[in-house]
Amino acid sequence: MNPLDWQGPEFLSLYVPLLIGGFLVALLIRHLLRLPAGGPMYLSRRTDPYEVAALDGPGTLMEAVVGALIHRKVLRLEGRRIATGEALPADAVSVERSVFECAATGDVTLEVLRRALIHDIEYYRRRLSQKGLVLDEFRARPLRLLPSLVYGAILLLGLAKVFVGLSRDRPVMFLVLLVLLGSLGLLVLGRRPWRTRLGDATLKALREEHQALRTTAVAGDASQALDGREVALAVGLFGPAMLIPLGYSNLRQTLHPSSSSSSGGSSSGSDSSSSCSSGDCGSSSSCSSGGSSCSGGGGCGGGGGGD
Amino acid sequence: MSARTARERLAEAQSALVRSLAQGAPVPAGFNAERVQETARTLLAKRRRRVQRSWPRLTEALGESFRPRFDAWAQENPMELEASPLADGRRFADALLGAGEFPDMAREELLIFELRYHLTGQGLVPRRGLTLRSMRIGSSILLAARLPGGRVLRLRLPF
Amino acid sequence: MKPLAGVGLGWRRQLAHRIDQEPGLGFVEVLAEHLNPTAPLPAPLLRLRERGVPLVLHAVSLGLGGAEPPDTRRLDTLALLAKRLGAVCVSEHVAFVRADGIESGHLLPVPRGDEALDVLAENVRLAQAALPVPLALENIATLFEWPAPSCTEAEFLAGLLSRTSALLLLDVANLYANALNLGTDAAAVLAAVPRERLAYVHVAGGVRHGTLYHDTHAHPVPMGPLELLEALAARLGPVPALLERDDHFPSPEELAAELRAIDAAIARGVARREAEMVQRPEPQVMAARGSEARP
Numbered sequence: 001m002n003p004l005d006w007q008g009p010e011f012l013s014l015y016v017p018l019l020i021g022g023f024l025v026a027l028l029i030r031h032l033l034r035l036p037a038g039g040p041m042y043l044s045r046r047t048d049p050y051e052v053a054a055l056d057g058p059g060t061l062m063e064a065v066v067g068a069l070i071h072r073k074v075l076r077l078e079g080r081r082i083a084t085g086e087a088l089p090a091d092a093v094s095v096e097r098s099v100f101e102c103a104a105t106g107d108v109t110l111e112v113l114r115r116a117l118i119h120d121i122e123y124y125r126r127r128l129s130q131k132g133l134v135l136d137e138f139r140a141r142p143l144r145l146l147p148s149l150v151y152g153a154i155l156l157l158g159l160a161k162v163f164v165g166l167s168r169d170r171p172v173m174f175l176v177l178l179v180l181l182g183s184l185g186l187l188v189l190g191r192r193p194w195r196t197r198l199g200d201a202t203l204k205a206l207r208e209e210h211q212a213l214r215t216t217a218v219a220g221d222a223s224q225a226l227d228g229r230e231v232a233l234a235v236g237l238f239g240p241a242m243l244i245p246l247g248y249s250n251l252r253q254t255l256h257p258s259s260s261s262s263s264g265g266s267s268s269g270s271d272s273s274s275s276c277s278s279g280d281c282g283s284s285s286s287c288s289s290g291g292s293s294c295s296g297g298g299g300c301g302g303g304g305g306g307d
Numbered sequence: 308m309s310a311r312t313a314r315e316r317l318a319e320a321q322s323a324l325v326r327s328l329a330q331g332a333p334v335p336a337g338f339n340a341e342r343v344q345e346t347a348r349t350l351l352a353k354r355r356r357r358v359q360r361s362w363p364r365l366t367e368a369l370g371e372s373f374r375p376r377f378d379a380w381a382q383e384n385p386m387e388l389e390a391s392p393l394a395d396g397r398r399f400a401d402a403l404l405g406a407g408e409f410p411d412m413a414r415e416e417l418l419i420f421e422l423r424y425h426l427t428g429q430g431l432v433p434r435r436g437l438t439l440r441s442m443r444i445g446s447s448i449l450l451a452a453r454l455p456g457g458r459v460l461r462l463r464l465p466f
Numbered sequence: 467m468k469p470l471a472g473v474g475l476g477w478r479r480q481l482a483h484r485i486d487q488e489p490g491l492g493f494v495e496v497l498a499e500h501l502n503p504t505a506p507l508p509a510p511l512l513r514l515r516e517r518g519v520p521l522v523l524h525a526v527s528l529g530l531g532g533a534e535p536p537d538t539r540r541l542d543t544l545a546l547l548a549k550r551l552g553a554v555c556v557s558e559h560v561a562f563v564r565a566d567g568i569e570s571g572h573l574l575p576v577p578r579g580d581e582a583l584d585v586l587a588e589n590v591r592l593a594q595a596a597l598p599v600p601l602a603l604e605n606i607a608t609l610f611e612w613p614a615p616s617c618t619e620a621e622f623l624a625g626l627l628s629r630t631s632a633l634l635l636l637d638v639a640n641l642y643a644n645a646l647n648l649g650t651d652a653a654a655v656l657a658a659v660p661r662e663r664l665a666y667v668h669v670a671g672g673v674r675h676g677t678l679y680h681d682t683h684a685h686p687v688p689m690g691p692l693e694l695l696e697a698l699a700a701r702l703g704p705v706p707a708l709l710e711r712d713d714h715f716p717s718p719e720e721l722a723a724e725l726r727a728i729d730a731a732i733a734r735g736v737a738r739r740e741a742e743m744v745q746r747p748e749p750q751v752m753a754a755r756g757s758e759a760r761p
Contacts, residue, residue, distance in 0.1 A: 314534070318532075346608070350570060
């Protein structure tokens with residue numbers, strides 16, 4: 001029984017579930033191959049925050065370094081440019097040095113940084129893969145190939161049926177569309193994987209461990225209360241979006257010029273939604289999206305400050 | 308003298324003082340007028356700052372005119388029911404809307420507030436469940452939804 | 467009430483990370499108005515509770531100094547929050563906040579007279595009955611006083627302590643402000659505080675504007691309140707003290723310095739007290755010496 005000889009509707013009733021099922025199986029293979037797995041690894045308190053940022057991904061690492069250097073005033077924002085500010089401290093690590101040099105010699109964009117930091121990113125990747133948190137090249141390749149091959153074979157079957165149908169002058173439009181749409185799945189399956197399942201669990205555990213850091217970062221007005229290392233860790237754990245409540249939304253816009261049509265409006269609005277939905281705003285409370293409610297500010301005078 | 312009559316006398320005296328502080332009524336007899344007025348200014352500044360913190364877009368949109376407008380409104384409209392800056396700001400926004408002076412830049416902030424809260428005669432009530440709102444802003448349409456659980460989603464359509 | 471000890475810090479979201487990382491904090495104060503009673507507690511507070519850090523719940527909207535009895539709904543919410551936090555005590559203020567349906571949004575002074583004291587005492591008793599843990603009352607700072615007070619601030623506090631079983635939260639910054647702005651006798655207030663009724667002490671920063679001192683909670687703590695804290699420790703021995711910071715949050719180094727300064731002030735006071743105790747021997751020793759000296 002050759003499925004290629006089947007009538008259109010019969011073939012589709014086989015092919016559509018095969019395509020969907022094949023995609024899911026391919027995803028599952030990808031998931032299973034992201035070894036090692038297991039419970040979260042315990043990372044000591046003094047772990048390099050840049051390593052944690054690298055665990056999230058190279059993009060996060062880059063924004064964590066830029067954010068930390070801006071926070072420490074080693075870099076500064078000049079209009080739409082990132083320029084150098086104060087001198088680089090003597091205890092700066094390699095990735096900080098690379099970013100600083102990048103800012104000193106030209107424009108700092110994410111593409112430029114990706115090239116300039118290629119060695120530093122590789123350094124962190126090696127460290128993390130030695131701990132089993134990130135996939136090394138050896139393990140990453142079959143992870144991209146195998147699921148793609150499995151799924152690709154199913155797509156080829158569909159393609160073959162298209163030619164068979166064309167040679168017999170049968171309507172093939174629907175099948176062509178299906179195969180084209182299905183090939184988008186190859187893009188998903190071909191993505192470079194980063195973390196192992198152990199890496200996923202470790203990152204998740206780190207995020208739970210540092211909820212207080214997240215609370216502080218999204219609170220707004222907290223910029224001075226954190227040092228550079230803590231800013232880097234906040235970005236590394238909770239994403240570059242943390243730069244916005246920390247007061248560096250301009251930095252984010254410079255690095256991502258095409259995103260977010262409206263200005264700070266929607267971003268800070270979404271931050272108040274995140275901070276309020278975490279349950280610390282009451283209906284009758286004087287909680288605000290930014291600072292504390294009973295703040296004295298200047299001239300609170302009298303009994304006002306006596307909260 | 309019974310405690311109840313003492314409460315009544317206390318209530319009367321405290322009302323006079325609070326009216327003087329919050330609404331610019333005359334300073335009651337025997338008080339140091341300068342100090343009471345200084346406290347009244349502090350109260351107003353505190354109230355204004357808290358509303359500014361709760362309504363940053365509105366503050367930005369009104370710019371320099373926020374302070375005089377708010378201060379004028381605040382004297383006529385003391386806080387009642389609860390000292391919530393969110394509710395306070397919402398009522399101020401109502402006054403601006405009524406006078407046709409609500410700035411466009413702050414409309415989105417107002418929409419988001421409406422998704423999360425409902426201002427009633429009994430005060431601020433957080434919304435529950437799914438709420439949908441839409442608004443025309445400039446040349447685009449903003450659709451926003453509050454999902455059960457609290458998250459707010461936004462979608463801008465450019466037509 | 468399980469006694470508090472050491473130096474504490476008021477919990478604010480901007481300080482959540484610092485408080486989480488700080489191993490040496492004696493206790494932490496949580497503001498009731500920042501919590502949503504219908505939602506779970508913020509994760510960092512749950513962690514503090516799990517770690518066994520003593521927590522106290524601080525409220526500002528009961529208005530115990532007002533003419534109305536405290537609102538039962540507010541009391542119920544406070545009781546609920548206190549239970550969920552495992553709070554060691556609840557603290558409020560010797561102040562009123564509303565009258566005639568108008569919310570002032572501010573802590574306003576209570577007239578210093580017998581009638582007002584009676585009403586206040588009754589309100590305090592009603593609040594205590596509704597709360598599962600002890601209630602402590604804080605003295606406030608104010609720029610003005612009621613006309614014709616019949617007693618001093620020290621006498622008023624003593625009267626409150628004698629009419630109720632409530633504890634005292636002594637705010638040395640507020641006391642300092644009143645001393646500067648009203649001429650209040652700070653030493654007399656300190657002398658009116660019995661050790662067994664003192665729950666803890668508040669310390670906060672402020673700033674001078676012209677001739678007036680404003681207790682802002684947004685500036686470093688000046689020497690004045692620290693000296694009062696030292697004097698209190700010289701009288702009573704070590705006392706638990708909490709730093710309040712609400713705004714312009716300082717860098718980690720600055721915050722650590724503030725906490726150290728509080729610790730140092732208490733240590734100086736305790737040292738003075740011990741020195742005085744050495745110089746002034748106990749009465750029975752004097753009597754024994756006296757009997758020896760008799761030929």
